[in-house]
Amino acid sequence: MSALIICNVSALRAIRWARQRYDVVPWEPVGRVEIRHALEDGAPNRDRIDWDVLRRYGFVGDEGADGGEPLHVLVGRDEDRRSREELCCHVQRRDLERGMLLRVEPGIYCASPALAAMQYARGRDLPEVFSLVMELLGSYTLPAEPTFGLARGDVWRARPGFLAPDNARQDGDEPVEQAHYRCAPATTLLELRRVIRLSASSNDRSMRTAVGLAMPGSASPGETIMAAMLGLPMRYGGFGCDQLPRGGMRLNHRIEFSGQAVNMSSGMPWAVCDAYIEAAKTDLEYNGIGHEQVNARIHDGNRNNGLRGMGVRVLVINRQQMQDIVALEAIAQSIYQEAGKRFRYRIENTRPRQLWLLNGLRRAAGLTPV
Template identity: 35%
Template sequence: MDRLAGTSGFGGVYGAGIARPQRGSSIVIGYESALAFWRRSRVEDPALTRELLAQLYPDDMLATLDAEALAADTSLRPLELPNSPFERIHHAALALGLREPVDIVVGKDAARRRSPSARCHVWSGPVSDGLLVGVEPGVYICSPELIVAQLASELGLYKTISLAMELCGSYSLLVNGACEYGVPSSTSHSRISSVLRLSDSFRGIDVAKQAALYSIDGSASPRETVLAVMLSLPRRLGGWGCGKPLLNAEIMLSAAAARECSRSSLRADLLFDEADLDVEYQGREWHTKPEDRTSDEARQNALMMMGKSCLFISREQISDEARMDGIALLIRSRLGLRPYRRPLSTGMSLRRHQMMLDFGLA
């Protein structure tokens, strides 16, 4: 394959200069350690995040690669640790703010080594140059897309979808349990799908591919992610089968509607465009802030002037299966979808219960 970066359809971020690791001297960080790195980088240094993303395959190249081309563009084959790596791993952990042991990726069982500084993982999926970023001399971090693939077998379907949507969204969950908002996304639904399309041999691939299929770009908070997943997943997977909404889509307002809410546009948490329905998640603090309720009333009025409706959903509602049934029936009706033909089967009920557990709602 010709090793030239293409143009990116993702904000011009990707493909400015693909990193070329040196075989025999490179260390690859993946799994939880790589996820911790990207989460922290998105929050603490968005400019650096963009620079690092520029080392990855651009969108157009990634979409057209095949497995053969990907293999030809892999410098680290076989993927193994260099001699005396642990001092370098310890130094990289300090420089990058990572906890030890650091998750290191190797290509086969014989390449694993024991150390308090490192935890080696055998990874049989693709680790081509355009899926790695250089962060220290001879030290590389797996791309956000690879991380979703690597963690899928451990996380299971629902948590993997949540992880993908976090990385495709504008929030970041940190090690201390805090959540930072308004951060740059680090990947997209299409990029994750493209990477997974190129491999069929790693552990957890079925979960990863299913998670990629049902992930959605643009989530602005963990609860938006949960609500979107619950409503959009098909019933056979425990969801309510309403189809995918647009997340944080902008609704341009008419002059009259703009006057009503004192702004030229509104941003919808979940927009079911074909139903002209804006679904808004309300946190626990909503009822204690009169100004927020006044703003919500103006929002509803403005949307009604535009021929649209607004539906507010609270945490208490999404934790209550019966109340979610009613909300989903309303949305499906507005979308012109048929009522459910039969009750949930035992398998569906078990999957829904698992989903609620994984989302902390049960």
């Protein structure tokens, strides 16, 4: 019986589908022996592929197979590649380690989140790859449906689930924050580091850099953009706050309140900071759409009072400020000042680098450039 190993963007689509529905990726990791047998038997036969089964697991949707997007599959030898419009075959020449393939059901395998990320990232720019790594390490997932569109660089418009290239914009289609769903992290930094050891190719440079810079714990695409812009080193377009002493920037960091802080917060025992910078005793909060509701504003006010009672300064960044590089620079300068550090650029062409990073991050989430 031949095996079908689904990889790259097709595997990423299914991983998002599973995280959205089940909170976790539920498929079983397999060992080296089963991986080797699967690769040896992985000569895809289009006529034997049950597309309905693949749809049931989220590997394809209306946009896959009969909808124009090929199914990305992994094979172990060049002679096992198939030249079919419905299939895109990738050859795995180096041995995979335990857990790098997941058994979906007998005969159907999926690349692990870490392996799928490296396959998807090959040849892509750092901002897009960093966004994907942060998503897989974070407590959120993008929906499955726009995965192929995002891979092409399409933009998510105001109508739910609608993706369109920039030249297909319609009247009234204003860009908005992309939908996302809360879930458990899909992988770990350890797994990502294991995977990147499989390749020394220059095509995987962005993946190696992204894993080295990643900050686990992001809870939304907006938090990922905020963490990247304020946290990444200046040579990549960020403002370098993650390089400050005493732990740099920690995402979704929990602070236990003292008795006085509990009283100031109307009874809250602790608070979770979107991005906490210990050196500056500063909490960066990204205010997305959910924070605009009345109950959310009351909750945020109480928690901010509690943090003040702990000596923590709260800086709130809204969606408009996340599109304003000058505003982000001013916030970074304030953070450096509170940390007792001098803010200065040590590289040239900082604005083009910052714009490249910001627009790359936005493009990865399906948002229009600024």
